[in-house]
Amino acid sequence: MKFSELGLKDSILSAITKMGYESPTPIQEKSIPYLLENDGDLIGLASTGTGKTASFGLPLLNQVDTQSKNTQGLVICPTRELCIQISNDLKAYSENIKGLSIVPVYGGTDIGRQIKQIERGAQIVVATPGRLIDLINRKKIKLWEVEAVVLDEADEMLNMGFKEDIDAILDQTPDFKNVWLFSATMPKEVARIAKNYMEDPFEITVGGKNETNKNIEHHYYTVKERDRFQALKSVIDFNPNIYGVIFCRTRRDTAAVADKLMAGGYNAEPIHGDLSQAQRDRVMDKFRSKTLQLLVATDVAARGIDVNDITHVIHYQLPEDVENYTHRSGRTARAGKKGTSIALINTKEGRKIKSIERIINTSFELKKVPTSDQICEKQLLSLIKGIKNDEADTSRIDTFLPVLMEELGEYSKEEIIKRFVATEFNKFLDYYENARDLNATARDNGRDDFGSKKRGRDSRNDPNQQRFFVGLGRKDGFNHGALLRLLCDNTGISKANIGKIDILEKFSFFDADKNETERILESMKGVDFEGNRMSIEKTKGSNDKGDGKRSSSRRSGGRSRRNERSKSSNRRRSYRN
Known part of the structure; x- marks a missing residue:
């Protein structure tokens, strides 16, 4: 099937054709026709990197009335990076639609400028929950004419603690709206959102629920906790052409791992919440242009990374919530390409691998940390291939060739090759000369890779x-x-x-x-x-427990829409691929 067969307006088709779009992905092929032809809610489940933005973006653009300046479409996503990415994609898709305004609103930048853009008219607003709540509280955004609300990366938004914000936002939208929920996984929290805010949603599942991209190979290495960083270096060195993202759980670990890699001469930089927006933009620009080889990131900071050629995702630490594994690994194998997801675990984390396998319905392959000989052979072959494939202009050396031959005349071809390679490679060989086996064969020593004593997880009811x-x-x-x-x-x-x-x-x-x-x-x-x-x-004492209870603002979520718009079916429908 071609995009031209889906029923999109010519102005949109011309723009996406210019972008190189020809055939829709499975999630696009199922969702776009439905959203163009039906006035209803939709749940779209597909792994990260399968084209969900176009799945909701193209139908949203197709139905916008440019004669009205009011906000008609609202896209809610978890992070500012993803907010910017979606906004840029929608602007590219709508290049030929005159009079259309798409405004991204997110934290970390001037809210006054965003307010002015909205006041001038924004038919589509792409927003992070926190900044959107701020605009609602300031009464600077009007959502009463919103016809479609898109919850993109819904599972990640709930995992980041945005449930109450989403409740408050949807409370400001009209009952007649459609809700389009797109997610890579379908945990219980997302199912509850669907139950509260959607009516008889049409469900499209590409692959199985919570499944990861089939183009990704999943490997894991078991090492002692103290050897985790050394194992990371071995994995990187064994893949000399790696272009990847390394995930850590916390900002502290992200900064520490990046610092240690940079100190060791690796082309790596961190991205996390302690960086300013300008710093994050600089790092991402370098990564997208491939002048940066390794991006060390937290889960939150890495959202919105939409780069097609990432070869590897390395989980330096497994995510706290196993559902996040799908989002992490989905940074590779985008746009139909293949990729590898590598997890480094200690001897106590094998059960987490089994848990992830059950959730994503995919098996992991246990790998051995490469030996020093294997690493050195890979690096040496990479060096030689680089020389062979280098299209350097050798003609300019011809003038100096007689002098060079006179100096090197006493050496055979083999000796010359050995000397030149050794000059480039001996430091690397020296580093790995006495390297020990990093594959774990016993329980770890209870210390993390930065030397700190690890503590067990305490109960939330711990009196201490x-x-x-x-x-x-x-x-x-x-x-x-x-x-x-x-x-x-x-x-x-x-x-x-x-x-x-x-x-x-x-x-x-x-x-x-x-x-x-x-x-x-x-x-x-x-x-x-x-x-x-x-x-x-x-607090000074134990009597400061407060007299209030945890806030909970659940609502029925616009169930009255039953009588306000016709249903396209009286039964639950499902498309499964």
Whole structure:
């Protein structure tokens, strides 16, 4: 099937043809005709990198009325990188549609400029939840004429703690709207959103639910915890032409791994939440232009990386939530290409691999960390292939050739090759000369790769917890998900180490592992929440539990739409490929 057979307007077809679009991907082939022909809700499940943006973007553009300046389409996505990427894609698809305005709104940049763009008229708004909530609270965006709301990467938004924000946003939209939910996985939280805010949704599943891209090979290496970084270097060195993303769980580990790689001469840089938007843009520009070979990233910062030629994704640490594995691995094998996803695990994490295999319905292959001889052979062959394939102009050397031959005349061809290769390669050989076997054969020593003693995961009901006061409450737009997200992202501590959370009208409380007290107080200094500086203090006693309960703003989600628009079917429909 061709795009020209799907029913899109000529103005859109001419633009995507110019971009090189010919045949739709499976998710596009199923979703675009349905959304063009039906007034209804849709759930689209497909692995990352299969073309979901065009799946909802092209039908959204096809139905926009450019004669009206009101916002008719709303796309909600988890991060500013993805927000920018979607916005740029939609602008490219609509290059030939006159009078159309697409405005991205996201945090970390001037909200005043975004407000002016919206006030001039924005038929389509692409937004991150936090910044959109801010605009709603300021009464700077009107959503009463929105006809379609797209929840892109819905599973990731919920995993990042945006459920309450999504509830609040959808509460501002009309009951007659359509909701199009696109996701790589279908955890229970996403199913609940679908139940609350959608009516009889048409479901398209490309592959199985939660399955990963079939073009990705999944490997894992088992190493002792103390050898994790050394194993990472061995894997990189064994793949000399690697162009990849290395995932870490926290900002601290991301920065540390990148620093150690750069100190070792690797072409690597980090991207995480502590960097300014300008710094993140600079790093991403280098990565997209391939002047940067390795990107070391947190899960959140890596969202929106849409680069077609990534060869490898390396999970330096497995994600806290196994569903995130699909999103990580989906950075490779995009646009029909092949890729490799590599997980480094310690001897206690084998059960996590089994869990991920069950979720993505794909088997992992256990690999051995390459030996020093295998690595050196790969690097040497890469060096020689590079020389053979180099199209350097050798004619300019001809003038000097007699002198060179006179100097080298005493050596045979084999000796000359050995000397030139040794000059380039001996440092590498020296490094791996006495390298030991990194494949784990025993339990690890209980220490992380930066020398710190590892602690077991504490129960949230552990009595040895500290109570903290936060100077923000519901009146500031603060909620449970926002607090949890800010704590985990800025401190690097696990959600499991955060206990009871109470969001009150003007302030909030939360419990956390007492051993993390100083880390929390230090890491949260000066943290900003939608323009408000957070103030966090230890409480003095155990009676400061607060009299409020955790905020919960569930609503039925526009069920009255049953009587306001016709259903295209009285039964649940499903397309499975």
